[in-house]
Amino acid sequence: MDASTGGVPLSLVVSDDGLYAAHVSGKDLVVHSNPTAEHKDMQSARIKETTVKSLKFCPSKATHNNINRHLLITNESRISVWQLEPLQLVAEIENVEPGTLNVEFGGDENEVLVFHAWNNKMAIHSIENGRISVIKTPKFPHPLGFGYRPKTRKHLVIILKPEASDILTIHELPSYELLNRTVLPTIDAQGLKWSPDGKWIAVWDTPSSGTKVLILTADGQMFRTYNGPAGVDDAFDLGVKQIEWSAAAGPSGVSETLAVGKINGNIDLLRTRTFSSSTTLSHVFPMDQNSPTIWRERSTSAMGDAEYAETTSSSAFNMSPESPGPPRGVAIMTFSPDGTLLATVDTMRSNVVWIWALDVTPRLASVLVHEHAVRQVLWHPSTPQLLINAITNNLPVVRWWSPQSHPVIARVPTQKCDSGKYEVKWLAGEEHDSAFWFGSSEEYVVGYLSADESSVQFEMLNSFANRGPPTGSISR
CATH class of the missing domain: 2.40.10 (Thrombin, subunit H)
Structure with a gap:
């Protein structure tokens, strides 16, 4: 902010x-x-x-x-x-102190983390008893450098950089007593992520070291190092861009898949039973007869209205020029809440959303091609519904996809943002289980999509303008 x-x-x-x-x-x-x-x-x-x-x-x-x-x-x-x-x-x-790099909540709502200038320390302030705990030399002041154990939130893992080596430490809450300290065999660790079931910690190294993902147990013990699929020539290994765990879903409550997004645009899927690559996904338009449905965004009016129309692989390829901007790599990876679907965006074609089905043999299930770069891809927290938010210079619109339905594009009745950079976010709750926020810095609206035989509409429930203070509760 x-x-x-x-x-x-x-x-x-x-x-x-x-x-x-x-x-x-x-x-x-x-x-x-x-x-x-x-x-x-x-x-x-x-x-x-x-x-x-x-x-x-x-x-x-x-x-x-x-x-x-x-x-x-x-x-x-x-x-x-x-x-x-x-x-x-x-x-x-x-x-x-001047130069604070970041301020975050800690293990719960009664703790505040303060990352001091030059990453010389992270101070944990308890607002219940005034106690201050200090961890020196955190490597990063952002959440990729530390994390609380999911479900229990009773342990903190953090990457430190006191000198030349990356060190991972684990601390027990609420005292933040040191439980374990591990010197990581990395050149320059880029971040860490807990598995959502709280059983594993994954750390990935700088791309210059090639594919290198460390898997540690919840108590900080080295378990395995993943260096890429077997039989692949290391000379063409450009390293790891980011990683993402599937949700802790199903009766077992286990995170079954770790996705490793590569600089070359590929995604290695690791099964957590062995942490070996089971499949590699590639962002290449299929040209065979068994190719998935490809949807292309097209304008329907001079005012900026649009819809999805089914298209061919060759047509989608022609409207998806390779981006000359940011370095290549997987920009977005996000699993559906049940872990059976994976939505991805590659920086080489930042206007394309790829949706992969992972239930049996991983396959490309659908492709959505847009006029402009994709900004956000968000799964509903409990059902397989996907919101897609792309940068647009026209009217504010939102895009929606579900495996059982024709994808849709709907105008949203909010102020036009000159930058075209809108934000979307799902709304939790049971009454309107498909409601979401949409807006920009000036105004947000909350609503849901409804469809009839000929069109889809955004039904607004409320609007929130970024103006001065209210005098009390105000009716819509």
Whole structure:
């Protein structure tokens, strides 16, 4: 989130589950809740900060219940923690050192992580008892450099860089006592990710070392090193761009697949039973008779309306020029909640979304080709529905895909954003299980898609403008 000076609204921030939104206007904090209700619930409070650097909600997975939901406000010298229900200040961290790199919530809503300048230390502040724990020389000030064990959140794993070697340490909460310290056999570790079942930690090395992914147990013991598929010439190995775990789904609650996205655009799928490559996916349009359905975005009016039309592989290839911009590699990898589908985007053709079916033998299930680069690809948290958000210079639209239906493109009744960079986010809840947020820094709307025989419409439930503080609850 970009800084905002006094009197200038800070962009609307939405919580990870979509249940809350907040912004700052001048010295007023404004919090919206219950976004699908007929009467929008709004609260406001005066804050001390005159220049706000960021607003951050505590992740829903780190909260004990919705009553304890907290919000961080950060400026150059102060961090304040606000309770949301009701909106009130619960803690302040004063005299923050200049040059702070990042501020995040910790193991739960009562901990705040502060990454100090030059990555010389990470301080963990407890807002319950005032205790401060310190971990020196974190390698990264962002979540790819540390992580709390899923489900329990009782252990922290973090990559340190005290000198020449990368070191992985594991700490037990709430004391942050050191449990294990492992010197990693890496040249320059790029990040780590816990498996969603909390059984494994994966660390990937710099691309210059070729394909190299370390698999460690939950207590930090080295288990296996993955160096790419057997029989592949290492001379053409350009290394790893990113990794992604499948969800802990099914009766066993186990994360069954680790996807390794490569610089060359391929994706190696590793089964967690052996952590060996079972399949390699390649971003190449199929030309055989068994090719999947390919959908191409096409304009239907001069106003910017569009729809998906079925097309051929050759036509899709012709409208997908290779990008001369960012370095090649897998830009987006995201698994469906049940782990049976994988959606990907490759930087060489950043306007194409590839959807792979992984249930039996991995195969390409569908391809969606767009006029512009894809910005976000988001699976619904519990059902196989996919939202696709592409940069557009025309009207605000959202794209939707499901394995059982014709994909659709729908206009969204919100202010046009000159940059074309809109944001989307699913909304948790049972009443409107397919509702989502859509908007830009000026205005967000919440709604869902409905279809009839001839068209699909965005049904708006509420709108949220980034303006000054409300005087109370305001009707839509």
